[in-house]
Amino acid sequence: MDETLFGEPALTLDVVRRVALTAPLVTVYGEPMLDGWWHGSSNRMAREAPAPIVALRRQDFVPGGAANTAMNLAALGARVRFVGLVGEDEAGSRLRDALAAAGVDVAFLVARPEVRTITKTRIVVADQVLVRLDEGNEAGFADEALAALADAAVAATVGADAAVVCDYGTGMLGGAVREALLHRIGRPAVVTVDAYDSGGWAELAPDLVTPNADEAAGLVGVGLKREADRAAIVTTLAPRILEASGAGAAVVTLDRDGTVLLDRAGTVHRTWARPASDRQASGAGDTFAAALTMARAAGLPLPVCADYAQAAADVVVGRFGTSVCSTDDLLARLAEFAGRALDHEDLARRLAGERAAGRRVVFTNGCFDVLHRGHTAYLNQAKRLGDVLVVALNSDESVRRLKGDSRPINAAADRAEVLASLSCVDYVTIFSTDTPIPLIQRLQPDVYAKGGDYTLDRLPETEVVRGYGGEVRILDYLPDYSTSAVVDRIRTPSPVSDDVVPQGRAKRPVRSRVGRAAG
Incomplete structure (x- = not known):
C-alpha cells in the first residue's frame, strides 16, 4: 500500500x-x-x-x-x-x-x-x-x-x-x-x-x-x-x-x-x-x-x-x-x-440542452484552490439538489483580489482538471469577476448552492436568483476543515515528534473529519 x-x-x-x-x-x-x-x-x-x-x-x-x-x-x-x-x-x-x-x-x-x-x-x-x-x-x-x-x-x-x-x-x-x-x-x-x-x-x-x-x-x-x-x-x-x-x-x-x-x-x-x-x-x-x-x-x-x-x-x-x-x-x-473548463457561450448551449431534456441545473462557485474532503462532501451535497451540477471557478486574478498575492496555490487550469474529474461535477467554467452574479444572470440555474456560514440575506446572489424564480440553498457548514488551514499546514514545518518515521517511509496522515467546503 x-x-x-x-x-x-x-x-x-x-x-x-x-x-x-x-x-x-x-x-x-x-x-x-x-x-x-x-x-x-x-x-x-x-x-x-x-x-x-x-x-x-x-x-x-x-x-x-x-x-x-x-x-x-x-x-x-x-x-x-x-x-x-x-x-x-x-x-x-x-x-x-x-x-x-x-x-x-x-x-x-x-x-x-x-x-x-x-x-x-x-x-x-x-x-x-x-x-x-x-x-x-x-x-x-x-x-x-x-x-x-x-x-x-x-x-x-x-x-x-x-x-x-x-x-x-x-x-x-x-x-x-x-x-x-x-x-x-x-x-x-x-x-x-x-x-x-x-x-x-x-x-x-x-x-x-x-x-x-x-x-x-x-x-x-x-x-x-x-x-x-x-x-x-x-x-x-x-x-x-x-x-x-x-x-x-x-x-x-x-x-x-x-x-x-x-x-x-x-x-x-x-x-x-x-x-x-x-x-x-x-x-x-x-x-x-x-x-x-x-x-x-x-x-x-x-x-x-x-x-x-x-x-x-x-x-x-x-x-x-x-x-x-x-x-x-x-x-x-x-x-x-479533465481540464475542460467551458467558455460561457458553450456552457449556455449545453445547459439549454439539459433543460430541454427536463433536467434540473444546480450551480455553485468558489476558488477550490487546494481541494480537500470538505469540498468533495459539499459538491456531493450540491449534486443531490438536482440533475446537473455546474461549478464556476474564480480565475487566478479573481482569487488574488479576494485572497491576496500568495494565492492561488494552483492555477485555474489545474483546479478545473481536478474538479472535472469528480463524478458529481458535470460542467466546469471559469469566471473573472469578483462575484458570479453576471454568470448566474446569464445561465439562470434552477438552484444556486453555497457552502459555509452564510445566511440567505447576506448572500448578494440571493436577490438575483430569486428574481428570475430560482432557488437558493445554503449547504451544511462544516467548520473543522478549511482551505486556509490546509495551506497553513503545508507552509508550516511540523515539529519533530517522538514517533519519527524512518527515512524513506511516509507516515500515514491522521484522518480528519470532513469539514467546511470553503474556497
Missing part, C-alpha cells in the same frame, strides 16, 4: 498513474466463466419453428464471471492470482489460455475431469442478443473437487496484498472453500466480497462489500419499489447493511444512478455514472469490484476509491460485450473531462 496516496482528496490523471505503479498482489477467488459472443446476421425465419435463422459470422470467447474480475485487475496494473474450478474441456483450456495471456497467474486454477466449465454463449444479431445459452455443473460440484479448490485457495493467499471473493451462487465457493478462507492463517490487508448474498460472507468480516441496491435491501429484509429513491433508502439502512454483511464499508451500486459508499464512521459518498449510450455490455459489476479493490490496495481513501471504480465501470458500460478497463482506458476516460 502506498501511504502517500492515503490523503488524496480526488481522482486525477496523476492519481490513476500512481495507483498502477503500486502493482499490488491480488488474489481472486470465484467462479470462472467463459463468455461466448457469437455474431451473425438474420433476414428470414425458420420454416419448422417461429425462430430467426442466424448466419454466424464471428465467434468471440472472453473470460467472464470472476475471471473477468481478474482480467480487469491485471489490466489496471495489479499482479493477479486466480483461484477457481474449471473442467478438463475445451472451454476450460480457452479460459486458462486467455487469463495467462493477460498476465494472470493460473497456477491456482484447478481443472477436474468431472467438472464442466461454466459457459454463457450469446447469439447476437445487429448488436442485439437474441438468446443466451448457459452450460455448467447444474448438479453441483463433487466434494473432491471442492477440497482441491480449498487447498488452492489457502495457498494463493500467501503474500497477497488484497483479495476479492466473487460468489455467483453456483456453490463453488461454499462448504470447504468458504471454511478454508475463514480459517486461513494470514489475511490480506484488503478483502472485498462481491457476492449475490453478502450476508453469507459476514463471518469473513470483509473490508468492502459491493451489493446492488436490491441485494443490499434484501440483506435486511426490505423490499425496494421500482420508483423508490434507492440512494436515500440504502443510506438510511446503512448500519443494518453493514451489520448484516459484517463489512467495514459497503459500496451499493445503483447502475445508471452511480453508487453510494457507506461506512461505520457514518461516511456517505455518492458517485455519479457518466451518461453512456445503451450497449449490450456485460460485466460492469466485475469491473467495479476489481477497480475498487485495486484502488483500496493502492492506499486511496474510500471516497476516491469509489470514484476510481465508477470511472472504470463507465468505460466498460460504453462498450459491447464482456470487456475490461485498463489504466490507459481510465486515463483516456478522465482526460475527456
